[in-house]
Structures are given as C-alpha cells and as structure tokens.
Amino acid sequence: MITKEMTYKKAFEQKTLRLKEKQNMREQMLRAAYISNGRLSEIDSELSKIGAELAITALSGNTARLEQMQKLSLALTSEKTEILKNADVRDIEYECDICKDTGYVGGKICECIKREAAGVMSAELSLKMPLGQSGFGNFDLKYYSDKEAKNGENPRRRMTSILKLCREYAIGFNEKTTKNLLFLGGTGLGKTHLTLAIVKEVIAKGYLPIYASAENLFTSIEAEKFDGEGKGVYQQVLNCDLLVIDDLGAEMTTAFTKSVLYNVVNTRLLSGKPTIINTNLTMKEIEAKYTPRISSRFIGEYDCNKFLGEDIRQQKLLEK
Numbered sequence: 001m002i003t004k005e006m007t008y009k010k011a012f013e014q015k016t017l018r019l020k021e022k023q024n025m026r027e028q029m030l031r032a033a034y035i036s037n038g039r040l041s042e043i044d045s046e047l048s049k050i051g052a053e054l055a056i057t058a059l060s061g062n063t064a065r066l067e068q069m070q071k072l073s074l075a076l077t078s079e080k081t082e083i084l085k086n087a088d089v090r091d092i093e094y095e096c097d098i099c100k101d102t103g104y105v106g107g108k109i110c111e112c113i114k115r116e117a118a119g120v121m122s123a124e125l126s127l128k129m130p131l132g133q134s135g136f137g138n139f140d141l142k143y144y145s146d147k148e149a150k151n152g153e154n155p156r157r158r159m160t161s162i163l164k165l166c167r168e169y170a171i172g173f174n175e176k177t178t179k180n181l182l183f184l185g186g187t188g189l190g191k192t193h194l195t196l197a198i199v200k201e202v203i204a205k206g207y208l209p210i211y212a213s214a215e216n217l218f219t220s221i222e223a224e225k226f227d228g229e230g231k232g233v234y235q236q237v238l239n240c241d242l243l244v245i246d247d248l249g250a251e252m253t254t255a256f257t258k259s260v261l262y263n264v265v266n267t268r269l270l271s272g273k274p275t276i277i278n279t280n281l282t283m284k285e286i287e288a289k290y291t292p293r294i295s296s297r298f299i300g301e302y303d304c305n306k307f308l309g310e311d312i313r314q315q316k317l318l319e320k
Helices: 004-036 039-060 063-086 111-128 155-171 191-204 214-227 233-239 255-271 283-290 292-301 312-319
Strands: 180-184 210-213 243-248 275-279 302-306
Touching: 004 039, 004 063, 004 111, 039 063, 111 191, 155 191, 155 302, 180 191, 191 210, 191 243, 191 275, 210 214, 214 233, 214 243, 214 255, 233 255, 243 255, 255 275, 255 283, 255 292, 283 292, 292 302
Parallel strands: 180 275, 180 302, 210 243, 243 275
Antiparallel strands: none
16 A cells, blocks of 8 residues: 655655766766866865855955955856856756755645645556556546336446546545445446546645555555554554545455444545545445445535446457
C-alpha cells in the first residue's frame, strides 16, 4: 500500500539527489577552471584581503577609500564571473527558483515537492495497477448493451450516467467537500477502470490518495497493530485526501476486518474525508457479511452506483 508519507519521502529523496548531482557537476567544472586558469586563485586572494579591510575602512569614516575598495571588489568579481563564463562554469539552474530545490519555503513544503510527490504516486501506482491505461477517454461504452433488459434497465444509459458522474467527481474533487462513492456490480464491468481514472485526475490536481485492495489494506493495518510494521499506516488511511478500497469482499472476513472497516468508514465520514469503495457484492451481501451498521453507512452516506452489463474482459478476449 502506497502512503502519503512514503510518497513524500521518495519525492524529497529524488529532488535532493538531482540537486546533489548538479552541485557535484559544478564543483568538478569549477576545480577544472581553477587548475587551467591561475588568475582565479589570485582574484580570490585579492577579494579576501578587500573583505578583511572593508569593515575597518567603513568604521574609519574614510568614504573615498571605502568607495574605491567597493569598486575594486566589483571589478574583481566581474572579472571572475567572465573567466568562469568562458570556462562554461555557470550557476546551478534550479528546477524551482522559489525553494532553490530544497523543497522548503519558510518552513513549509514547497509546491514543487507536492508536484514531485504526485509524480511519484503515479509511478508507484502504475507498477501495481494499469493507471496509464485507465482514463475517462478510453472507457468504451460500446461494450455495454443499448438494449433494455426485462426489468427496464439499459446498461449503456446507466454506464453513460456513471461515466459522467466520475468525470464530474474528478473535476470538482476537494478533500473536504467531495462525496463518497460506492460502486457495486459483477467482475469486469469497469469499476476499477473508472476508479483509477478518478485517482489519476485527483493526483494531477495535487492530491495524494491511498489506493489499496481490501485485502492489502486490512493486511497492512493488521501488521501494524500486531507486528509493529508500517508505523502510522492506520492514521494515514484515516486522514488521506482520498481513500480508495478496491474489491471489498474478496478479503478473508474476520471480526478484526469488520471492526477496521467500520472504524475507517465511520471516522472518515465524521471528518468529512471522501472514500470510494468498489465491490462485487450486492447491498444485501454487504449487510450479511459486514453487519447492518456498515451497510447503513453506505446507504445513508454514500452515492451508490450499480454497474450493469456483461464482463468486458471476456468480450475483449472473444474479439481477439
């Protein structure tokens, strides 16, 4: 499970590594310039002497001498700059002029690190999930029948509506005001695809969600509680910008997982933090598996959306 803490840690590491590489490169070029041009050392020596005398001269009140020394200092500095320029030794070009690639501004994390963290999150998720292949643009409605079933439901119309909902959800996402979503339906109907499409857009907006299968989520929290592994995971699950629990119901259900699910759902509801949950279960099955307390939270506090249609993965295999 990829957490916000892990993401920011890696973002800072990457930023620091690139800055150090630039600093090392400049140091190497600077050393080479000093070796090839002895005048640079002479200038440094002269500037050092001037620096030592400037304070004394300023205190003496000899303004003419002070002005003369300042002009000499400027001339020597300009000469040094020109020599280094000709030797192609330039100042470091920072990726971020605001924080000079330190990652901090006024004791706060710079926006460049937040962008770096978003990139890290996308890269890490892409290793585990088809994030790059899951966008709103390639969610193909042709795989959903446009014919009404006996119960009067039309899969394509339903999925067109859900696609619109997901787009609007991603566009207007706010970690304090956005609603909760529950996606229900059989396997291969696009629940994960649309959820990942939302996650991708949310990350692009600078938010850092936690995306995990129910099995991995509960395993990570259990390991933290009983084995001392992954310190802080549970708190990050409770407090992250967006929590996505994929494939709820596929995990081994125990008294512990029921308790964790209820606490996570309820705590995030109380704090106004949005959550998206995907499941192959029906609402009745959720109630039977996790108790009415949990299903009532879903019914009352989540925007529940039932996916309709035939397994798209099977349809694509048949096309091949």
